[in-house]
Amino acid sequence: MPWRGPSYPGELPTLGWSVLDWMGEMLATPDRSEYEPLVLTREQARFVLNFYALHPATGRRKYRRGVLSRPKGWGKSPILAAIACAEALAPVVPDGWDAAGEPVGKPWAEVRTPWVQLAAVSEDQTRNAWAPLLEMLREGPAVDEFLGLEPLETFVNLPKGRIEFVTSAATSREGNRPVFCVLDQTEEWTGSNGGRKLAATLRRNLGKTGGTSIESPNAFVPGRGSVAEESAEYWKRIREGRARDDGLLYDHREAPPETDLTDRESLLAGLAHAYGDSAEPAGGWVDLERLIAEIWDPATDPQNARAYYLNQITHATDSWLSQPEWAACAAPEKVVADGDTIVLGFDGSRRRNRGVTDATALMGCRVSDGHLFQVRVWEQPDGPAGDGWEVPVAEVLAEVDGAFRRWKVIGFYADPAKWESHIASWEANYGGRLRVKSSQAHPIEWWMTGGRANAIVRATRSLHDAVVDRELTHCASGALTRHVLNARRRESRAGIQIAKEHPDSPRKIDAAVASVLAWQCRLDALAKGETTKERSGAVYFM
Incomplete structure (x- = not known):
């Protein structure tokens, strides 16, 4: 054969x-x-x-x-x-x-x-x-x-x-x-x-x-x-x-996320990748030039074009970010060395009704280049192993302590919901060494609910725009990617915020929320002039 x-x-x-x-x-x-x-x-x-x-x-x-x-x-x-x-x-x-x-x-x-x-x-x-x-x-x-x-x-x-x-x-x-x-x-x-x-x-x-x-x-x-x-x-x-x-x-198989529908060379390369040896240039039967004409037809919706012809899993109508937008910023090859200057973002949970437990996420962001990386995400296991599961608080506390030992942490924003006492302890232990603070009274506490709608909307928009404009990179970990793509846009009086598709959805977004906090903390660090260049060093494995 x-x-x-x-x-x-x-x-x-x-x-x-x-x-x-x-x-x-x-x-x-x-x-x-x-x-x-x-x-x-x-x-x-x-x-x-x-x-x-x-x-x-x-x-x-x-x-x-x-x-x-x-x-x-x-x-x-x-x-x-x-x-x-x-x-x-x-x-x-x-x-x-x-x-x-x-x-x-x-x-x-x-x-x-x-x-x-x-x-x-x-x-x-x-x-x-x-x-x-x-x-x-x-x-x-x-x-x-x-x-x-x-x-x-x-x-x-x-x-x-x-x-x-x-x-x-x-x-x-x-x-x-x-x-x-x-x-x-x-x-x-x-x-x-x-x-x-x-x-x-x-x-x-x-x-x-x-x-x-x-x-x-x-x-x-x-x-x-x-x-x-x-x-x-x-x-x-x-x-x-x-x-x-x-x-x-x-x-x-799908076209690379950076495929530009408006650029002929980029679009042709994306189509050739998606269709492989079924395309005419590879000896197949699919006329890529005809597909370009169909994609550029004003009657063709761009999102449908990406799904039908590029096989790209794009986004729901209310998605916060699309898969191509997020994938275009992926840089899993980047390393975060011990001693690098970073900031942290934290979103925690404990236990919810109906057997559904939200995840808990600790995210890091390197100040020098805006590389977002997953420190640790705790999620309820699937199946019987998840029955009665609760977030292992001792592990979370140890991970935070380890992050401060491993890296030069100059800022740490954490949503205190259900973690008020632990965040108070973090503020007592680490607040004095932080160069970037949420406030003088509470250097770590950064509420993602309540009467801070304007600040929440600004922080959420900042991370969204940084992804769309490719001003950051990320580690492309599975949990982080899932949570970001699970996030849905929700309109408030102040503007767009993010939420799960419904309150009891099993599709978590906690790593996305923690990323919003980490990114905002980095922006505040840059505003204070914290632009220290990093040295290369040991590889950080997810």
């Missing part, structure tokens, strides 16, 4: 090679006037290899779920149709190792009746993958190779089993036993249209058979609570070590 070779060294064994061979031998390329064997692009082939990866010790499939997120027109529907055909007919079930130590598989029909489902929240969505699936089977050798294979308009009869598309309510899907499901356009699967319930039901059914699923979203809108957003949150937990299971393959 054209993708075999040193580009895929394969740290994990995979059944993907045999699956790719089967696709090329049995399936036709859709949307052709004459038969052509199916050949995936290298990028598509890489996804297949990863999806069918095996644990070396057990020989079992590594991933039970996959997410393939690409811009419109990249070719998600054909590859998912091909994988659905393979799950129905090809040897995709691990069956040990051959004499050379290579993995071998067997078809689902030797284990149970194969039942494959293509699911969406509307019939129009299911047609995305259903139409190419029928062409692949009808025009390819598979229809002659497998006796009893009947690709009909609304379902496919298998020699044993069935392929079908489903759009009905989730309750009617309960109890089915599929071995593979495609969840198409999950950025549109929300609670209001039954999508989240349908996804949960399909996954429960797959759990009964040991089956797998793949989602194929475009960029989702944060805050809508879509299935695609939930899967992205799951992937973040895996990356941050907060998930108890890592059986999710998350393959998302």
Whole structure:
């Protein structure tokens, strides 16, 4: 096959090679006037290899779920149709190792009746993958190779089993036993249209058979609570070590955050990155010049253009900052050395009603260059481990003490809500050494609620504008990024403030609030002439 070779060294064994061979031998390329064997692009082939990866010790499939997120027109529907055909007919079930130590598989029909489902929240969505699936089977050798294979308009009869598309309510899907499901356009699967319930039901059914699923979203809108957003949150937990299971393959590609829609060279480079080898310059079929024309059409909303064509996860209508704006300031390679001159910002919580506990965050900002970094964020763990969880006060106090020992802290602003006594202790212990003070009476206390609306609005706007104008950098830690992107704009008499999407939302913003305080403290330090240059030194690890 054209993708075999040193580009895929394969740290994990995979059944993907045999699956790719089967696709090329049995399936036709859709949307052709004459038969052509199916050949995936290298990028598509890489996804297949990863999806069918095996644990070396057990020989079992590594991933039970996959997410393939690409811009419109990249070719998600054909590859998912091909994988659905393979799950129905090809040897995709691990069956040990051959004499050379290579993995071998067997078809689902030797284990149970194969039942494959293509699911969406509307019939129009299911047609995305259903139409190419029928062409692949009808025009390819598979229809002659497998006796009893009947690709009909609304379902496919298998020699044993069935392929079908489903759009009905989730309750009617309960109890089915599929071995593979495609969840198409999950950025549109929300609670209001039954999508989240349908996804949960399909996954429960797959759990009964040991089956797998793949989602194929475009960029989702944060805050809508879509299935695609939930899967992205799951992937973040895996990356941050907060998930108890890592059986999710998350393959998302988007244009760089600095892509400028108004600059032709920048836009062309961003599109080329997002579309990869599906773009014409790389031998694909996507005409990037035509996409530029569509993006520049006055009827095209810029946010939709970023989502559809650049695959950028932008922002909800009431988001405080967008993902591209925040990502453009990321500088995880920057180091904060021991002894550097910094300021701190703190937002704390203790315990809330209904089992929902806000996070507690301690953020730092280097005075010389405005590099914002996470000192520590304490968050309620997911699942049973989070039952009855409270912020570990002793750890928080130790972390603050450690920060004053490690760095030259010249300012520290902290919201005292629920931490009044501890902040009073910090003021007694450290207030005298601070060169930047909230007030002479209370050098650390900086209320983010109450009768200080004008000051809160100014501080919030200052951090927002610094991000948009790229006047700061940040460490790009997972918790900090999540909290900033969770923050929602709320109009007050004095102006824009930030809040959670609703008071009991599990999506925290405490690190964002602490960052507002740290940034304001730095601005006050600069106003006092605190511009000491930093020396290089030890690396600070998040």
